[in-house]
Amino acid sequence: MAETRATIPDRDVFKAAEVCEIAGVQSYVLRSWEQEFPAIGTSRSPGGPRLYRRADVERILRIKDLVFTEGLTLAGARRRLEEEEDTPSAGAVVPVDADARERLGEIRSGLRALLDMLADAPRKKAGAWPPQPTLPEFEGMDGVAAPALGAKKSTKRKPARS
Numbered sequence: 001m002a003e004t005r006a007t008i009p010d011r012d013v014f015k016a017a018e019v020c021e022i023a024g025v026q027s028y029v030l031r032s033w034e035q036e037f038p039a040i041g042t043s044r045s046p047g048g049p050r051l052y053r054r055a056d057v058e059r060i061l062r063i064k065d066l067v068f069t070e071g072l073t074l075a076g077a078r079r080r081l082e083e084e085e086d087t088p089s090a091g092a093v094v095p096v097d098a099d100a101r102e103r104l105g106e107i108r109s110g111l112r113a114l115l116d117m118l119a120d121a122p123r124k125k126a127g128a129w130p131p132q133p134t135l136p137e138f139e140g141m142d143g144v145a146a147p148a149l150g151a152k153k154s155t156k157r158k159p160a161r162s
Helices: 016-023 027-036 054-069 074-086 098-120
Strands: 013-015 050-053
Touching: 013 016, 013 054, 016 027, 016 050, 016 054, 027 054, 027 074, 050 054, 054 074
Parallel strands: none
Antiparallel strands: 013 050
16 A cells, blocks of 8 residues: 655644645645545634644545545545544554453353353254144045145136036
8 A cells, every 4th residue: 555655744733725735635625525524624713724733634644545546435535544543553452441351251151151052952953943833634524634724726727618
C-alpha cells in the first residue's frame, strides 16, 4: 500500500487553506470530506474560521490515500477507517478489569459444560431427526381399509357422459 507522503509542519492547529496545501486537494474536496467525516475539523466559535488539529490533517492524508491510491469510495474509506480504529494494533495489550475477567471465566465454563453435554448426547443417524409421524390405515364401517389421512387422491378424470 503506497501512502501519500506529505510533510506536516510542527504545529497543533491549521487553517483550511493550509490543510488543502499540505494534502494537495482543493477546498471543495476538503469540505465534502468534512461532511462525510464529521469528526474532522473544529471551529473556535460559531461562524469562526474552520481549524484542524494535527490528527485531523493525518486523517485527511489517510482519506486521500484510501480514495486516490486504493480507489475506495468515501463510504468505503469511512468503513476502513472505522475498522482501523476498532482493531487494536498487532501486539497491543488490551487491559481487562477484574469484573470482565470473572464474566469471561463464567462464559468459558458455561461453554465447556455445553460441549460436555453435546459429547455425552446419543448420536442420531443422518436424516432420522426429527422423526416423521405416520398415520396407520384404518377400517371403515364397511370393513374396507381406508387410506391414511393425508394420502393423495387419484387424479384420473372420469369420462364425460353424453
